[in-house]
Amino acid sequence: MRRIVLKALALGLASAMGTLPAWSEAKPVELEFYYPVAVGGPITKIVDNDVARFEKANPDIKIKAIYAGSYQDAVAKALTAQKGGNPPQVAVLLSTDMFTLIDQDAIVPVDSFVKTDADKKWMGSFYDAFMQNSRTAGKTWGIPFQRSTIVMYYNKDMFKQAGLDPNHPPGTWDELVADAKKLTKRNADGQVTQWGLEIPSGGAYAYWMFQALTTPNKAILMNSAGNEVYFDKPAVIQALQFWRDLAYKYKVMPTGTIDWGTTPKDFLVGKTAIMWTTTGNLTNVRKNAKFDFGVAPMPKAQQGGSPTGGGNFYIFKDSTPEQQQAAFTFAKWMTSPENAAQWSIDTGYVAVTKPAWKTEKMEAYVKQVPQALVARDQLTVSVAEFSTHENQRVTKLLNDNLQAVVTNAKTPKQAMEDAQHAADRILRSYK
Numbered sequence: 001m002r003r004i005v006l007k008a009l010a011l012g013l014a015s016a017m018g019t020l021p022a023w024s025e026a027k028p029v030e031l032e033f034y035y036p037v038a039v040g041g042p043i044t045k046i047v048d049n050d051v052a053r054f055e056k057a058n059p060d061i062k063i064k065a066i067y068a069g070s071y072q073d074a075v076a077k078a079l080t081a082q083k084g085g086n087p088p089q090v091a092v093l094l095s096t097d098m099f100t101l102i103d104q105d106a107i108v109p110v111d112s113f114v115k116t117d118a119d120k121k122w123m124g125s126f127y128d129a130f131m132q133n134s135r136t137a138g139k140t141w142g143i144p145f146q147r148s149t150i151v152m153y154y155n156k157d158m159f160k161q162a163g164l165d166p167n168h169p170p171g172t173w174d175e176l177v178a179d180a181k182k183l184t185k186r187n188a189d190g191q192v193t194q195w196g197l198e199i200p201s202g203g204a205y206a207y208w209m210f211q212a213l214t215t216p217n218k219a220i221l222m223n224s225a226g227n228e229v230y231f232d233k234p235a236v237i238q239a240l241q242f243w244r245d246l247a248y249k250y251k252v253m254p255t256g257t258i259d260w261g262t263t264p265k266d267f268l269v270g271k272t273a274i275m276w277t278t279t280g281n282l283t284n285v286r287k288n289a290k291f292d293f294g295v296a297p298m299p300k301a302q303q304g305g306s307p308t309g310g311g312n313f314y315i316f317k318d319s320t321p322e323q324q325q326a327a328f329t330f331a332k333w334m335t336s337p338e339n340a341a342q343w344s345i346d347t348g349y350v351a352v353t354k355p356a357w358k359t360e361k362m363e364a365y366v367k368q369v370p371q372a373l374v375a376r377d378q379l380t381v382s383v384a385e386f387s388t389h390e391n392q393r394v395t396k397l398l399n400d401n402l403q404a405v406v407t408n409a410k411t412p413k414q415a416m417e418d419a420q421h422a423a424d425r426i427l428r429s430y431k
Contacts, residue, residue, distance in 0.1 A: 028062045029326040034091035036074040036311065037067035046346050054333055061326045071311065072204060072392075075100070082106050082318060089319040090327035092311040095133035096387035096395075098141050099226045103389060107314045109139040113328040122332060125353040129308050132384035136224065142312030143331045144352040146343065148278045149306040149375045149382050150212040152299070153285060156292040158183055158194070158273040169296035170274075173216075173242060176299045180252035183273035195253060197246060198272040201406045202257035206399040207386050208309055212276055212298050213239040215305035215383050226388040227430040231398065232420040239301070240412035244405050256407050278309060279375035282348030286369065295371035297378045305381040310349060341365075350375045388423075389430040397422045 035047055044067055051063050068074035071094045079100075081087045087106065101107045114123050123140070130144035156166035162182040170176040180196025187193050199209055207221075214221060219235035222228060230236065246253040260277075267275040268288050276298075285293060298306045313331035315324050333339065340356035343349065345365050351357055357366075357376065366372050388394045401415035410418070 026060075028060050029320075029322050031061065031063045031090055031323060031326055031330065032088040033063050033065045033330070034068045034074055034078050034088040034093075035065055036071045036092060037069060043347065046343075050334065050339070050343075054330060057333070058329065061329065063330065071097075078316075079104055079106060082316065085318070087316045087318050089316055089323045090330060091314050091316070092145055093314055095130075095142055095144070095147070095308070095310060095312045096385050096391055097314075098133060098136065098312070099387060099389045100391050101314060102136070102141060106316060106318075107141060108317050108324060109141055110143055110315065110328070111140050113315075113325065119332070122335075122353075125337075125355050126335075127350075127352065127354065127379050129379040129382040129384075130352055132224070133308060133387060134312055136226065142314055143335060145311055145313050145331070145335060146280070146347065146349040147308055147310035147312075147352050148280045148349055149308055149378050150209065150276055150298060151279045151282075151306070151374050151378070152274060152276055152296045153267060153281070154274045154294050154296065155267070155270070156294050158270075158291075162273075166292070166294065169294055170299050171296075172300050176274075177246070177250050177252065180246070180274065181250065184252045192254075194270065195266075195272040197253045197274045197276075198258050198263050198266055199243065199246070199253065199276045200258050200260040200263045201243075201403060202259040203261075204395075204399065205260050206257075206402045207395050208307060209276060210240070210243070210398075210402055211307035211383070211386060213243055213301075215307060215381075216298050216303055217242075217301040218303055220383065221386050222388050224384070225430075226391075227427050229388065229394065229398075229420065229423045229427070231401075231416045231423065237412050237416050240402065240405055240416060242301075243402075244408075244412060247406065248408065257403055258406075279372075280310065280347060280349050282369075282371060282375075283346070284348065286348075286371075293371075295374045297374055303381065304378070305383060306378055307385045308379070308382050309385050344372070348372075350379070388427060390426050393426055394423050397426075 037044055047065055051065050068077045075093045075097050078088055078091050114120055126144050130147050134140055134142040134144055154169050159166040164179055170179045183196035185194040214236055217235045217239040219233055221230055247255045263275050263277055264281050266272045297304055315327045337355040337359050340351045340353055341359045341362040344351035356362055398419050401419040404410040405412050405415045
C-alpha cells in the first residue's frame with residue numbers, strides 16, 4: 001500500500017515539474033519500412049546499420065525494416081498490404097510508382113510535413129532532375145533517396161588493345177559505332193569472342209535503357225501529368241532504329257534481348273568492352289573489375305542526356321499522424337548531407353542533394369573515385385524516368401514492343417505505332 005502511495009506522489013511531483021519518470025514514458029512510435037532488397041550488393045547490412053544509427057539518434061522511433069524483393073515485388077507487397085488494411089508506414093519504391101500510388105490513394109504529399117525553415121532548406125536542396133519524378137499537380141509525393149542515371153562503362157585496357165584512346169570514350173553515336181566496331185573481336189570461324197557494346201533490353205528495364213537513346217535524340221516519351229505518351233514521334237522511332245542497327249546492321253552488339261543482370265557480369269569477365277547500365281553499379285564494378293575502367297555520359301545524337309532512375313521514400317496514408325511524422329523524420333534523416341553522401345559512397349547511387357557533394361567525406365571520395373562525378377554532372381541534362389498512370393501496364397506494352405524490335409519481330413515504326421495505340425486506350429480515362 002505504501003509503495004502505491006509513493007508512486008502516486010512521485011507521478012504528481014513529476015507532473016508538476018513537467019517531467020515523467022522513465023517507467024511512465026510513452027511507447028516509441030513504431031514504423032514498418034519496406035525496402036527493395038534486390039538492388040545489388042550487401043545492401044541489407046547497410047540499411048540495418050542506418051536504421052540502428054537512426055534509432056540511437058531518435059529513441060522515440062522504432063523501425064522494422066522489411067526486405068521486399070525487387071522494386072516490382074515491393075510495390076505489389078505494399079499495395080496488397082494496404083488493401084488488407086495493414087500497409088507499411090514508409091517505403092522505398094520506384095520514383096515511377098508515384099502515379100500508381102496516388103491513384104490507389106496509398107500515400108500522402110510530403111509538403112504538409114515541411115514546416116520549418118530548416119525543412120524548407122532541406123526540401124530545396126534536391127537536384128531538380130530527381131524532383132521531376134517526385135512531384136505532380138503542384139504537390140511533392142516522393143523524397144529522392146537511391147537515385148541514379150544511366151552511364152557508359154568502358155574497359156580502358158580493351159581500348160588500348162584496339163588502338164583507341166582510353167581517355168576518350170565515344171561522345172557521339174557515330175563515335176560509338178566506330179569504336180564498337182574496333183572493339184568487337186571474332187575468331188577464325190567468325191564467332192564473336194568480344195562484343196564492342198551491350199545495352200540491356202530484357203526484363204523490366206528496357207524502357208529505361210531506351211530513354212538513354214531517346215533523350216540524346218531530343219525526344220520525350222511522356223508528359224508531366226502522366227496521361228499522354230509520344231511513342232510514335234519520328235525522333236523516337238529513329239532512336240529505336242539505331243538501337244536495332246547496333247546489332248543487325250553494325251554487328252557490334254548481340255542480337256536478341258540482352259539480360260539486365262548479365263550485362264555487368266559480361267563486362268567484368270571481358271565479354272563486352274562497353275556497357276550501358278545504372279550508376280548504381282559503380283561500387284560493384286569498382287570492387288570486382290580486374291582492369292582499368294572508365295565511366296562516361298551517354299553519347300550524343302542531337303544533345304546529351306539520360307533518364308534518372310531509382311527509388312523514392314513514400315509516406316503511406318493509412319498511418320497515424322505520429323507515424324507519418326516519424327516517417328518524415330526518418331526520410332529526412334536518411335537524406336541529410338552526411339547520410340546521403342555515405343549512402344552514395346557505399347552503394348554507387350548518386351547523392352541526391354547538392355550539400356551532400358560538399359561534405360568532407362564526399363569530396364575525399366570523388367578524389368579517389370572521379371568516375372562518380374559523371375552521373376552527378378549528367379543531371380543537368382537528365383530527364384524524368386518514364387512514368388504514367390497505369391504505369392505497369394503502359395511500361396509493359398512499351399517493353400514488349402521494344403523487345404519485338406531487338407528480336408527482329410517488328411520494325412521500329414510498327415512497334416512504336418502499336419505501343420502508341422495501346423497506351424492511348426489505357427490512358428484515355430485520365431485525360
